[in-house]
Amino acid sequence: MVGIVGYGAYIPRQRIKLEEIAAVWGADAAAYKRGLMLYEKSVPAPDQDTVTMSVEAARWALARSGVDPRKIGAVYIGSESHPYAVKPSGTIVAEAIGATPDCHCADFEFACKAGSEAMFVGLSLVKAGEMEYVLSVGGDTSQGAPGDALEYSASAGSAAFIMGRENLLAECLHTYSYMTDTPDFWRREYEFYPRHGGRFTGEPAYFKHSLAASKEIMSRAGLTPKDFKYVVHHQPNGKFPQNVGKMLGFTEEQMKTGWLSPWLGNTYSGASPMGLTAILDEAQPGDLIMMCSYGSGAGSDAFIWKATELLPKVRGKAPFTRPQLDDNKVYLSYGQYAKCRGKIRKAD
Amino acid sequence: MASVPNYWRQEPQRYRYEANKCESCDKVFFPPRLSCGLDCAEELKPVTLATTGKVLTYTIIHIAPTQFTDEAPYAMAICEMDGGGRITAQLVDCPFANIKIGMPVRIEFRKIQQDGHHGILMYGYKVVPA
């Protein structure tokens, strides 16, 4: 048996509304809201980055798990906005939670699925008996180019999972990864903003991989959509996960709990992992959950989880996901947002 | 340029709030010290600050040092942590009008400074309303 022994999510307090961004670029806010099913997104403060959010999420995962951090055998942070281009985020997180020095560390990247990769590898190491516990985190503070469609969605958040063999909160029943070389979205070395292939990011990219991974994992598990209580797909906007869910035969009810993007934006490596934390915040023992990430480039990691008896007993030990999304929000103007995101050319 | 060795040497304090405590007089020192004074026993025991505490006093910094101009105005507070030990830290995610002497706070891990565009990132502790 292998699975999640602790989990945590972190969402910054600041937000910006889609209309605020659209007004600056002369875009039709209503059309974007309808087309993307996005209303607002989270904005990291100048003192927040992938590392800071991952530390907080990891601390809450530790609180739920009760695990001694020195027993964590590896710390894997997946992100496409690691604060350093060279120097791991993971060493800082590991030091901050007290997991060093008997600890393996590697930073993961694969566009939006860097977090689920960290989870995939963490589970495998625990399953193989190499380590007792692994911390796997997906988080991002990605940038959207000013005036580009992605500026409406690129947001910030982090989800952390401690994988282990005992006292599971959610057992991992199956994993499956589907990957091809598909250049739908990329960022060259030394470029500040990513670029993408427009409509090419849809059917040949997001949909092809999400559908293939979801279908194959259900096939291998001998399950169909109606067997699941919850499903969460990668959520770069509000619309794509709704579409792919329906194409697979899932209902809105099954998608509802993990569906955060209309108010959160796209937290990239945190997207489907945070959908999972929101689901774990309410799932009941025995509930089956499917999580399927998507990372441009491209690939999907699919997981089937089963909530355990222990989950409802310990999940109250740390903050839930949805209240962090809905409560104590501070709305920014575009100017404040641009300052926070370092989009203003300064004297230095 | 920020001192890399000085930053690294203080990671146990800035990341994990490692402190120490005098066995004779119960005083908690953050950062940890070698000496409580000549009247107290020589042994100082390692402890860790609690991550919860309360605000003792505060201010709002309007004219900020160069490293903090993006955050100005920002609140700073002296906080006493539960079980002893005090910190001077930024109080964030709190409207200024809500700041009260005595309010409960907890530590959050944040980026404190960065050494320009080229130097190291420097992390540490801030407090948020608990």
Next chain:
Amino acid sequence: MRDVAVIGIGIQKWGELWERSLRDLWVEAALNAINDAGVDHIDSIYVGAMSPGLFVGQEHIGSLCADYLGVTPVPATRTESACCSGGMAMRSGFIEVASGLSDIVLVSGVEKMTDVDGGGATYALATAADGDYEVYNGITFPGLYAMMARDYMHRFGLTREELAAVPVKSHANGFHNPHAQYRSKLTIDGVIKSVMVADPLTIMDCSPITDGAAAAILCPLDLAKDFAKGKPVVKVAGMGAATDSIALHDRADFSALNAVAVSAQRAYEMAGVKPTDINFAEVHDCFSIAEIIVSEDIGFFEKGKGGQAAAAGETAIGGKIPINTSGGLKSKGHPVGATGIGQIHELVTQLRGDAAERQVAGARRGMAQNMGGSGGSSVVHILEVV
């Protein structure tokens, strides 16, 4: 220990002195003191300076000063205790004369703060606080004193208007001081509405960035009458110094400055006098709230009452206990290392009866209180007419 007298004082007008270098400023003040004393040699030099290294890239200023005064090989020592570097120079010179080691000692202070820009000056000044546990996290000096003000106002009910009365009073005094940096009058409203620096302190609650130097000549009391030239002989009746935690957060009470209280107590004990025996005082008003807290800790007012007393005019010239007749750090300026000696300059001026429109009637005994950082060090001198 021998009794020690102050026989000469020297200063220049303080301000943003673009055309004067550190060595020019110091030598000018030193020569003024030497000429005022009428001595023809000196045995030892003490120079107080907080950070010539950070402000002008120059250390080893003991040698520099002795050299440029033309008195090498006289021994010269730089004293440093942040903003009471000057007071420490006075203390060290006093000890050297009192001990019998030297007869004529030049005590002085200097700071040249305008060769760096505002950011550079702020950085240098911040080294008086705890660099790794206060400054690293974003605090500024006005911020530290603002936190004291917040605590004081919360506990003692001091209002923003009452706090503003201190700089108003100081500028009213500085208006009459030909050496003061700012000789403009302030209003309560003007203070409150000026630029906010660290809530609740505005720019008018804060002492400025200043270039300047000051110097004094000490000698054994027995020799002083030979130099008095008909003016009252001024003796150093008492001296005390003390330290406290460097970080504000380690203090027992944010509205009290224990280093100030202990240094004052030690000075009173040496002088054999009480607070009510002091006729006037120069205190370290780096920020408005500092003057209030200090006035209580040196024993002039009960804890919590100093602010209202200042607002009621008790610390004005002609009031119950005039404080900062020179204009204080706020109006006179605060060239950090020079401030402590600038205070001695005002004390001697008053005790000689030379303070003109600032004169405290019947001034016979004055106190100078000089402080470092947020109260991590304090040094007090009591001077009296013999």
